[in-house]
Amino acid sequence: MKIHEYQAKEILRKYSVPVPGGEMATTLEQADTAAKSLFGAGNKVVVVKAQIHAGGRGKGGGVKLARTLEEANAASKAILGMQLVTHQTGPAGQKVQRLLIEEGSAIERELYLGLVLDRASAKVVFMASQSGGMEIEEVAHATPELIYKEYIDPAVGFAPYQARKLAFKLGLKTTQINDAVKFMTGLYKAFVETDSTLMEINPFITTKDDKLLALDCKINFDDNAMFRHKDLKELRDLAEEDPLEVEASKFALNYIKLDGTIACMVNGAGLAMATMDIIQYAGGSAANFLDVGGGANQEQIENAFGILLSDPNVKAIFINIFGGILRVDVLAQGVVNAAKKLGVKIPIILRLEGTNVEEGRKILADSGLNFQVGQTMKEAADLAVAAAKGGK
Ligand code: GDP
Numbered sequence: 001m002k003i004h005e006y007q008a009k010e011i012l013r014k015y016s017v018p019v020p021g022g023e024m025a026t027t028l029e030q031a032d033t034a035a036k037s038l039f040g041a042g043n044k045v046v047v048v049k050a051q052i053h054a055g056g057r058g059k060g061g062g063v064k065l066a067r068t069l070e071e072a073n074a075a076s077k078a079i080l081g082m083q084l085v086t087h088q089t090g091p092a093g094q095k096v097q098r099l100l101i102e103e104g105s106a107i108e109r110e111l112y113l114g115l116v117l118d119r120a121s122a123k124v125v126f127m128a129s130q131s132g133g134m135e136i137e138e139v140a141h142a143t144p145e146l147i148y149k150e151y152i153d154p155a156v157g158f159a160p161y162q163a164r165k166l167a168f169k170l171g172l173k174t175t176q177i178n179d180a181v182k183f184m185t186g187l188y189k190a191f192v193e194t195d196s197t198l199m200e201i202n203p204f205i206t207t208k209d210d211k212l213l214a215l216d217c218k219i220n221f222d223d224n225a226m227f228r229h230k231d232l233k234e235l236r237d238l239a240e241e242d243p244l245e246v247e248a249s250k251f252a253l254n255y256i257k258l259d260g261t262i263a264c265m266v267n268g269a270g271l272a273m274a275t276m277d278i279i280q281y282a283g284g285s286a287a288n289f290l291d292v293g294g295g296a297n298q299e300q301i302e303n304a305f306g307i308l309l310s311d312p313n314v315k316a317i318f319i320n321i322f323g324g325i326l327r328v329d330v331l332a333q334g335v336v337n338a339a340k341k342l343g344v345k346i347p348i349i350l351r352l353e354g355t356n357v358e359e360g361r362k363i364l365a366d367s368g369l370n371f372q373v374g375q376t377m378k379e380a381a382d383l384a385v386a387a388a389k390g391g392k
Pocket residue numbers: 047054055056057058059063065103104105106107110133134202203215216
């Protein structure tokens with residue numbers, strides 16, 4: 001689960017990690033009030049920042065500095081409602097529905113801090129780099145030696161000597177080392193206690209008066225841990241997510257939208273992955289990942305159909321089911337009913353195996369609807385690819 005920068009900064013504040021003061025605004029009036037109060041408090045510069053679930057906003061025109069209230073309001077007007085395109089949003093961009101109005105900082109250096117769950121070492125790794133403020137992926141690719149790493153033993157936690165090591169690698173002044181250790185220790189505590197999978201401070205800045213600040217913050221949480229964080233769960237902003245994925249999550253369907261033309265309906269995540277692979281192997285491309293789960297019922301199958309059909313790119317539907325807990329005849333009846341009810345016009349290709357497969361095949365054959373059935377996964381995939389290409 002992703003959250004906005006302003007929400008991430010509120011979390012950091014709770015862990016005593018210093019962040020600039022600011023306020024979230026959803027209207028130009030709120031933005032004006034926030035900017036007024038920041039200038040009123042003596043700030044020389046106010047920053048207007050687009051809040052979307054993607055980085056690279058600065059380059060895309062989503063971060064603007066203002067020296068007067070008029071400038072701040074002009075920036076708010078330009079950014080709020082804009083379709084912001086960054087290297088992380090895709091070409092369509094993301095509509096800006098929230099702003100963060102923040103006190104400006106006099107930046108001396110832009111550094112980078114990041115915490116991520118490293119699967120290979122099964123540890124949390126703390127990363128630091130002097131090359132902050134830019135795309136860290138670029139730095140990691142071109143000059144990986146400029147990213148310093150400390151692997152954290154889960155039984156011991158983040159040791160102060162590790163924080164000091166990173167602080168020295170960042171080339172901080174000796175007077176800043178203690179603050180940096182506190183800063184990093186706070187981040188690690190926040191990371192662990194919120195069940196984060198990623199926490200990035202880019203840039204982590206030093207100011208002209210020698211302070212340390214998190215100027216930007218990105219946090220991702222582990223979805224599987226959200227049941228024990230009711231307060232964090234409420235930070236979810238559905239407006240930032242793909243509408244079809246939001247719809248699917250209401251029905252407990254594991255759905256992820258992709259760019260291809262062949263919709264997949266599959267039971268089991270492993271089979272769903274294999275199905276996407278075999279579509280690719282057969283020369284096609286999957287329109288989605290969809291796991292209807294082991295115990296899918298009639299209603300669930302109808303819901304799944306509805307979601308697959310709402311994607312205008314879909315040219316064929318490939319249903320690949322191994323009947324275990326989910327009996328094939330139940331699935332077949334569900335497919336027939338849903339196809340009739342929703343008036344499905346695009347080709348449906350099935351590959352069915354498992355419990356009650358013969359009954360299932362009979363239901364399809366007797367339905368009077370035009371289903372294509374493949375005897376093997378490969379045969380069904382070939383049929384699906386041909387159907388999607390030919391528009392049969
Ligand atoms: P991102 O582009 O989405 O990662 O957004 P950031 O919050 O990282 O902002 C991008 C860049 O804007 C930063 O790297 C800074 O160079 C600049 N910036 C943001 N806030 C301030 C500020 O308060 N003062 C100054 N001088 N620059 C800022």
